[in-house]
Amino acid sequence: MADPATYRPATGTIPTRPGVYRFRDEHGRVIYVGKAKNLRQRLVNYFQDLSVLHERTRRMVTTAASVEWTVVGTEVEALTLEYTWIKEFDPRFNVKFRDDKSYPYLVLTMGEKVPRVHITRRPRAKGDRTFGPYPQVGAIRETLDLMLRVFPIRSCTAGVYRRAERSGRPCLLGFIGKCAAPCVGDISEEEHRRLAEQFADFMAGNTSKYTRRIEQRMKAAAAAMDYETAAGLRDDLQALEKVMEKNSVVLSDATDADLIGLAQDELEASVQVFHVRGGRIRGQRGWTAEILDDSSGPDLIERAMTTLYAEGEAPREVLVPILPTNREQVLQMMGRTVDLRVPQRGEKKDLLRTVGENATEALRLHRLKRTGDLTARTKALEDLGEALELAEPPLRIECFDISHSHGTNVVGSQVVFEDGLPKKSEYRRYSVSGAAARDDTASMYDVISRRLKHHLDPPEQSEEDRRRFAYPPSLILVDGGPPQVAAAQRAFDDLGITDIALAGIAKRLEEIWLPGDDYPVILPRTSEALFLVQRLRDEAHRFAITYHRSKRGRAMQASALDGIPGLGPARRRALLDRFVTVSAIRAASEEELVEVDGIGPALAAQIALALRSEVESAAEPGTDAGADTVIEDEALGVAVDMATGEIIDR
Numbered sequence: 001m002a003d004p005a006t007y008r009p010a011t012g013t014i015p016t017r018p019g020v021y022r023f024r025d026e027h028g029r030v031i032y033v034g035k036a037k038n039l040r041q042r043l044v045n046y047f048q049d050l051s052v053l054h055e056r057t058r059r060m061v062t063t064a065a066s067v068e069w070t071v072v073g074t075e076v077e078a079l080t081l082e083y084t085w086i087k088e089f090d091p092r093f094n095v096k097f098r099d100d101k102s103y104p105y106l107v108l109t110m111g112e113k114v115p116r117v118h119i120t121r122r123p124r125a126k127g128d129r130t131f132g133p134y135p136q137v138g139a140i141r142e143t144l145d146l147m148l149r150v151f152p153i154r155s156c157t158a159g160v161y162r163r164a165e166r167s168g169r170p171c172l173l174g175f176i177g178k179c180a181a182p183c184v185g186d187i188s189e190e191e192h193r194r195l196a197e198q199f200a201d202f203m204a205g206n207t208s209k210y211t212r213r214i215e216q217r218m219k220a221a222a223a224a225m226d227y228e229t230a231a232g233l234r235d236d237l238q239a240l241e242k243v244m245e246k247n248s249v250v251l252s253d254a255t256d257a258d259l260i261g262l263a264q265d266e267l268e269a270s271v272q273v274f275h276v277r278g279g280r281i282r283g284q285r286g287w288t289a290e291i292l293d294d295s296s297g298p299d300l301i302e303r304a305m306t307t308l309y310a311e312g313e314a315p316r317e318v319l320v321p322i323l324p325t326n327r328e329q330v331l332q333m334m335g336r337t338v339d340l341r342v343p344q345r346g347e348k349k350d351l352l353r354t355v356g357e358n359a360t361e362a363l364r365l366h367r368l369k370r371t372g373d374l375t376a377r378t379k380a381l382e383d384l385g386e387a388l389e390l391a392e393p394p395l396r397i398e399c400f401d402i403s404h405s406h407g408t409n410v411v412g413s414q415v416v417f418e419d420g421l422p423k424k425s426e427y428r429r430y431s432v433s434g435a436a437a438r439d440d441t442a443s444m445y446d447v448i449s450r451r452l453k454h455h456l457d458p459p460e461q462s463e464e465d466r467r468r469f470a471y472p473p474s475l476i477l478v479d480g481g482p483p484q485v486a487a488a489q490r491a492f493d494d495l496g497i498t499d500i501a502l503a504g505i506a507k508r509l510e511e512i513w514l515p516g517d518d519y520p521v522i523l524p525r526t527s528e529a530l531f532l533v534q535r536l537r538d539e540a541h542r543f544a545i546t547y548h549r550s551k552r553g554r555a556m557q558a559s560a561l562d563g564i565p566g567l568g569p570a571r572r573r574a575l576l577d578r579f580v581t582v583s584a585i586r587a588a589s590e591e592e593l594v595e596v597d598g599i600g601p602a603l604a605a606q607i608a609l610a611l612r613s614e615v616e617s618a619a620e621p622g623t624d625a626g627a628d629t630v631i632e633d634e635a636l637g638v639a640v641d642m643a644t645g646e647i648i649d650r
Contacts, residue, residue: 002026004061008047014040019071020081022089023064027471030089032060032293035078039069054294060093076332083306090425095269095289095303104140106131108153108200114161114182114189115196116154119144129200131282146239148178150214151199153192155179166584202240211240255279257317257348260304261355263363267291270363271304274355277315286358288366298325305330314338319352376528377420383529384475387512387521390501394474395419398451399536400488401479402432402443403544410437412447413544416473417536427543441487444478448491451476456495473500479537481506481513481520489515505537564610571598575607586611 019039023032036042046067050058072078086094109116111127119140148155156164156171156179164170164183174181182192202210218233261272268290275283287304295303302324308314314334320342324330331340343349381393388394397417404410412430416423428451436446455472478484485504492502492515503521504513510530511520523530567575578596579585585593585607593604 002062002065004047004050004064007064007066009043009067011040011044014043014069015071016040017071018073018075018078019069020078020085021067021069022085022091023060023093024066024068025063025471026065029471030085030091031064032091032093033082033085033089035075035082037075037078039071043067043069056093056291056293060293063093075326075329079302079306079326079329079333080310083310093293095291095293095295095300106140106144106203108196108203110196110200114154114192116156116161117144117148117196117199118155129203131203145178147199147202148173149239150210150236151195151202152178152180153196153199154182156183163584211237214240255317255348256315257319258308258315259319259348259352259355260301260308260321261352261357261359262297262300262304262321263356263359264291264297264300265363265367268363268367269295269300270359270366271300272355272359272362273304273308274351275315276351284358286362288362296325297322302326302330306333309334317341319343319348321352321356377532380528380532381420383523383527384532387523387529388475388501388503388514390474392474394501396471396473397475397477397536398473399477399479399540400444400447400451401537401540401544402440402447403541404437404443410443411544412443413540414447414451415536415540415543417532420532422539429543440480441483444480444484445487445491448476448478448488449495452491452495452497452500455497455500475501475503477533477536477540478502478504479507479540480504481511485513485515505533507537510534564607566603567607571596571603574598582611 016038018035018037020033020035021039021043022030025031034042046053046057046061050062053061070081072081085091104119104121107118107120108129108131109118109127110129144155152173154161155173160171161183164174164181168184170179170181170184170186173179174184174186180187180192180195182189187195198210214233214237218230218237221227221230221233255276256278257276259274259276261274263270268288271287271289273285274281275285287307289300291300301320301322305318305320305324310333315338317339318341320340323340323342327340331338343352378393381395384390385393395418399415399417401413402410403413410432412432414428414430416426430447430450432443432446436442476488478488481504485502488502488504492498492500502515505511506513506520510533511522512533513520523533574596575585575593579588588608590601590604590608593599593607594601599607
C-alpha cells in the first residue's frame with residue numbers, strides 16, 4: 001500500500017486549466033482516469049488526509065504510485081479525452097459500463113459493391129446500415145427470413161459469392177427465391193442495390209408504401225384471374241405485416257427517442273436503454289457497472305451518455321430520469337441539436353418509468369449472480385494462494401500450453417485471468433519453429449522465455465509492446481508435470497526472474513507441481529481453487545488447439561501442391577489466396593492460373609498436369625477412389641479430412 005504523499009505533485013506545478021488526469025500503479029498501469037474543469041482544484045482533493053477520503057477513493061490513491069495530467073482547451077475536449085482513455089486503458093477504478101450481453105444487429109453492407117445483409121454481434125464498418133440492437137438472435141433471424149421473401153437481397157459470405165460467380169450456379173437461397181442471385185447475373189448490380197435500399201427503407205420504418213404497393217398488385221392479379229401470382233403476393237404481404245407486428249407502437253407521435261433508465265446502490269449501477277424509432281421500440285440494451293469511485297446519479301447518466309454517443313449518432317430526443325453532470329458539454333459532444341430532458345407527464349414519462357423498472361430488475365438479478373460469482377472467485381484465489389504459499393492471492397494468472405501434431409505445426413498459447421475472470425484482450429499465441437520445436441519441454445522453454453522478456457522491459461521495447469502485455473502476473477501456470485515446470489523454471493533462471501510464482505498442472509490426477517518439489521500439491525476435489533486451475537488449463541488448451549488447427553488446415557492444403565517443380569512457398573500461398581482450395585485450383589483453366597502473380601503459361605500447364613495426374617492415379621485399382629484429401633465447405637467455415645473424418649477449423 002503506497003503513501004500518496006510519496007508521489008504528490010507540488011500544488012504550484014498543477015495547472016488551473018481544464019484537463020484529464022491519470023493515476024498509475026507501481027507497474028505503470030493506468031488505474032484511474034478523470035477529468036476536471038480546474039486540474040489543480042480537483043487533484044489537490046485526492047491528497048487530503050486519508051481519513052476524510054471516501055473509502056473507494058482512499059483505496060485508489062493508496063494503490064497508485066504516480067499521477068500525470070494533460071491540459072486541453074475546453075471541458076468538451078476533456079469529456080471526450082476521458083472517454084477515449086477509459087476505453088483505451090481499461091482502468092480498474094473507473095466506472096465502466098459493460099453490456100450485460102452481446103447484442104445482435106441486422107447489418108446491410110451498403111459500402112460493398114453488392115450489398116449484403118447479415119446478423120452480427122461485432123463492430124460494424126463505416127457506411128453500413130445497422131438495425132437494432134435486438135434482444136434475441138432468434139427473433140432477428142425470423143425477421144430476416146420473412147424480409148428476404150419480399151426483398152431477396154444477397155445474404156451469403158464473400159467466399160460463397162465468389163464460388164457461385166466462378167461456377168455460374170447460384171447457392172440454395174438463389175434456387176428457392178430468397179436471393180435475386182446477382183452472382184450469376186439474374187439481376188444487375190444496380191437493380192440489386194435498389195432492392196437493398198428498399199430493404200433498408202422498410203426496416204427504417206417507412207412501411208406503408210410497400211404494403212400498399214403489394215396490396216394493389218395482389219388485387220390486380222386477382223382481377224386478371226392470375227390467382228397463383230395473387231397468392232404469392234398475399235403471402236408476401238402477410239410476411240411484411242408479421243415483421244411490422246414484431247415492433248409494437250409505444251408512442252403515438254412517431255417519436256425517435258432513446259429512453260435511459262438508471263438503478264444504483266452504493267456498490268453497483270445498472271443502466272437500461274430503449275431505442276424508440278418511428279414510435280416503435282426497435283431495440284433495447286443494458287449495462288451494469290461496479291461503482292469504484294464516488295460517482296453520483298448525474299455522473300452515471302453522463303458516463304452512460306458518453307458511452308452511447310461519443311462514437312454514435314444520437315436521436316432527436318433523449319429522455320433521462322435525471323439530467324447528467326455537465327449537461328451543456330454532453331450536448332456539445334453529441335454534435336447536433338438534441339432535446340435532452342426529464343419527461344414530467346404523459347406516455348413518455350410512463351415509458352421511462354418502465355425502463356427504470358427494467359434497470360432495477362437487471363440490477364437485482366446481477367447482484368444475485370455476482371454475489372455467488374464474486375464469493376466463489378475470491379475463495380478460489382485465496383485458496384490457491386494458500387496452497388502455493390504465496391504472500392497474497394494471485395490476482396493475475398497466466399497459463400501456457402503447447403499444441404502440435406507429431407512435432408509439426410508447433411504452437412503455444414497464453415491465456416490471462418484477472419480477478420478470477422478471463423481477460424481475452426490479453427490472450428497471446430506463439431508459433432514455435434526450429435530447435436525449439438523438437439519436443440514439448442523445448443517449446444515450453446521458448447514460449448516462457450519470450451513472454452518473460454516482455455516482463456523485463458528492455459530499453460528497445462516499445463510502449464505499444466509493453467501495453468500489449470499489460471503488467472506482470474502474480475502466477476504463471478504451465479500445462480504439464482515436472483518436465484514442463486522444469487523447462488519453465490530454466491527460462492526463469494536464465495532471465496533472472498524471481499518475483500513471479502510458477503506451477504504446473506498435470507492432466508492425469510489434476511496435480512499441482514512446483515519447481516524442484518518431489519511431490520505435488522493435491523487440491524481437494526471440491527476446492528474452488530481446483531475449479532479455477534482446471535478452467536485456466538482448459539482455456540489455454542482450447543486457445544492452443546484452435547490456433548494449431550488453423551495452421552494445420554492451411555498446411556494440409558499446401559501439401560497437396562508440394563513436389564510440383566517451380567512452385568515454391570510464395571507461389572503456393574498466392575494460389576491458395578486466389579482459389580482457396582486445391583479442388584478449385586484443379587478445376588481452374590490454365591488461363592485462370594496465369595492470372596495469379598508469379599504463374600506463367602509453362603508453370604500453369606505443369607500445375608494443371610500434376611494435379612490432374614494425381615486424380616487419375618488415385619482412381620486406379622488398389623487406390624482410394626479419387627476423392628480430395630480435404631473437402632471444404634466455405635459456407636460453414638470448416639474442412640473435413642476424408643482420411644480420418646475429422647473436422648478441421650479454418
